[in-house]
Amino acid sequence: GQNIDQPTEMTATEGAIVQINCTYQTSGFNGLFWYQQHAGEAPTFLSYNVLDGLEEKGRFSSFLSRSKGYSYLLLKELQMKDSASYLCAVRHRSNDYKLSFGAGTTVTVRA
């Protein structure tokens, strides 16, 4: 099994930086995903980490430490459209594509 924990809510100002932490405990690990979900919409893929380190993709970066069971999603130069829920998810094994999700972090960007 696995436990995936992330903060429930975060608030930040437009143009600022926000870091969303995710910790996990899992019996098997084959990658960590971050998804973005706007209210009333489907989750959309943001990033994927399977090796330790930082993956940068424009204003969004994701970091993974497998030994610590820890990841973060960094959102830079926040825009109002970044107000959404951010979901951390873990894939268990290489021959099994299932994802287990955390409860999500709702980020509110204020002007």
Place this chain on the structure above:
Amino acid sequence: IAGITQAPTSQILAAGRRMTLRCTQDMRHNAMYWYRQDLGLGLRLIHYSNTAGTTGKGEVPDGYSVSRANTDDFPLTLASAVPSQTSVYFCASSDSLSTEAFFGQGTRLTVV
């Protein structure tokens, strides 16, 4: 446009009724999933299928059944709906060639 489609978009259902939520993908993905999303609980896996002809139970399978007769379709059936099955249901698909799972637009189900 390639993708994953769910139907219906929303439904109000009387308790005790049978209901099938439809999901179709045209990306030829091996694996398909059904999740439910409830406030404060996030996405929870109901059932999954790693390949056509096989299915498996997820985290919250009770009261639901699935079938995978072919690669494209993965219907979810509620045999006798109960109010606790009120939720937003998401179908998703992926395979070994795609690192991400693609989600349908969701079905908002209310059981009264």
